[in-house]
Amino acid sequence: MTSGSWLRLRATVAERGFDLDLALEAGERLAVLGPNGAGKSTLLGLLAGTVRPDSGRAELGGRVLFDLPARTWQPPHSRGIALLAQDPLLFPHLSVLENVAFGPRVNGLGRAAARARAEHWLSEVDATNLAGRRATELSGGQAQRVAIARALATEPELLLLDEPLAALDVSVAPAIRRLLARVLAGRTTLIVTHDLLDALVLADRALVLDAGSAVEDGPTEQVLQRPRTRFAARLAELNLIRGVAVADGVQAGPDLVLQGMAAEPLTTGEPAVAAFAPSAVSVYLDPPHGSPRNLVAVTVSEVEQRGGIVRVRADDHRGHKLAADVTPRAAAELDLYPGREVVFSLKATAVALYPA
């Protein structure tokens, strides 16, 4: 394998239907998205050294992590890859400072030097004041700060983050996210997340996994603004309708052509998608006349209060699951309930068309 990439991984795990080829540049931060069972944990395990693939090869910074079945296999401790999990997993029998100094110590640093390194990283995560505490005495947010310091104190060549904010209280998560954004800058990182914001704030690039393979890969903004898979669309909270590019839009069924703005050049006859935000949808009981709008007849499946708006979920008869946001007042006037037949109407200017 010849590659100029910092990280290059190609691996198959037959038991889990996993087959992936992945490259990461030095300093690049990759968000890995995907439904449960898509292979995100397997990917982390392969890199951390806790999952052994049937075959494959991985290199990090010019070192071979594994090359199987040729029997090259670096154990986790000699990979230079640190892992930060959802749960901070601070060693409960050690103090905060001892936790952070653990990595430097086991990597051969002297007591004083390891302590200095630990103090430096504690200050980097604004946790100097916690140094003397026992790991069990910390709140969730404090513990995660310390866990970040502990992971970084080993100066890893690759940092793996496994849903680092998922277990935190919503009031704490933003501060930790900001902290991560700061300390991860320029650091080669792989972040597994379910959260759109994490992906946008912490990653330059997004990879969507499904059933063990990559289905989308590109700059985070693009993957999330122009989703091509249902999973990415749901994450980005966009309606997605797949079809074929035609002269005046995207043909999604014999009697459904969505008109919109071509966000990227389209080739007639090629697969294409139409994406639009739920807020761009208007809901009518009867099709309005004489309007240059896209109209989709649907059956309401769910009506859900979301703060100041009401999200109306509905099915058309072609297998598309669509959502519309309306005001509570409109929802009341329309008397929306599951099973009610309505029409979703959307302006062409609010529909983005691009190749699938």
Added chain:
Amino acid sequence: MKYLSLRLLAGAAALGLALTGCAGGTPATTAPQQPTQAPETSQPAAEATTLTVFAAASLTKTFTELGQTFEAEHAGVKVSFNFAGSSDLVAQIQQGAPADVFASADEKNMAKATDEQLVAGEPVIFATNVLSIAVPPDNPAKVAGLADLARDDVQLVICAPEVPCGAATVKVAEAAGLTLKPVSEEAKVTDVLAKVESGDADAGLVYATDVAGAEGKVLGIDFPESAGAVNKYPIGALAGSGNADLAAEFVALVTGATGQQVLADAGFGKP
């Protein structure tokens, strides 16, 4: 179990002890004493009389055989045995356990029973037992007599001096002027025998009956000095027995020709 429940009763009320003590001789069965020559056809097993014999554990084999002989000679009579250490048996009898006959492995424990007038009449010595040297069949240490047991290269196992067979061992060794250096002093003679059988011990001092009972798994070496410590087995019908006649007949069987033959076959000496 029977004994346990009696003990619980005794613990519950002080009076209970005396009561069960009085009732101690009554066997579990409620059947009235029957003439032994009653026709077999008229009374089925339901009204059988049970004769309860408390006997030292070393008598298990011989007495079981004699019990069968006794049952064959006395229709409608069932002989029930309780085999245990003599000291345990006498303690049970003292606490009112229902027994008709007591056969002890030593005179000391029988004396405990006679001292409390628990025995009807004078106990009779019906057998004796002497020590014998048991060695593995191949006799690896080439033991030929008592003096060999004092050799340094002989791994000797004996009974602890605190127990009867150990006391006999001490007596015999002292009489012979020998200093024994055993590798183990066991609390039970069967443990001595087991260690010789397994070959871990080169020799052990056990009773002649133990050698006979081991059926070839050990070789017995008799030695003249054993006459200095003869263990005597007394038997007696108990005063509290509700089957005094049957109890006396059982004692007669044991002391008679049939009993003596069975005991001799098992390695016991004559009284």
Added chain:
Amino acid sequence: MTRTESTLPRWVFVMAAVGAGFVLLPLAAMTTRVDWLRFGELITSESSVAAFWLSLKTSGASTLACLILGVPMALVLARTRFPGQGVVRALVLLPLVLPPVVGGIALLYTFGRRGLLGATLEVMGLQIAFSTVAVVIAQTFVALPFLVVSLEGSLRTLGQRYEVVAATLGARPTTILGRVTLPLVLPGLLSGTVLSFARSLGEFGATLTFAGSLQGVTRTLPLEIYLQREVDADAAVALSLVLVAIALAVIGLATRRAQVIR
């Protein structure tokens, strides 16, 4: 701290009290039979003191042996998967349910003078039968499963997550074991150690069958009690009480330590 009112039905308490009584009553009954006037004299007799020290020494040694052998066994059972693991676990735990005398017979055929290993050792000039080493072997054999079971349970409860984190921080397997895994299962390790010690202290059947009984060499407290019972029941009861007291002290000490660590 507020305590939630329990929702247990009342009969559960009754049965629990009966259960506690079932355990405590025999111990109490034993104390009523102690001849207190002679108690001091009985437990300080030469043979009693010899048995007492021998018991402490051999139990200490067998506990150490349990740690040396049992910790690796528990680690392998808890942290790896291999074919036949279930069978191996069952066999390792066998002494737990085996009558001790059966264990003694098995050891006899292994380490006895004519046993599988004993015969070879004998040629090399080593004799295990009738030695203090035999007592330690018998105690280790019956006590080992207690340590393995206790520690394996703790290891499984702990899970491997901390170990994975330590590895990604660069810790080598031996470092992880010493600085993460064992410190985190310390309560389980401690209770396993105490159980092993207590089991060793009470070991009787295997020792009697396999090691023999000689004052100061192989006659531990339980064997001394067994012998005294034949002669002087009062001495047996007094010594039994000593054994109960030691066991209580050890267990009490260990549970307190375990709580401190938790």
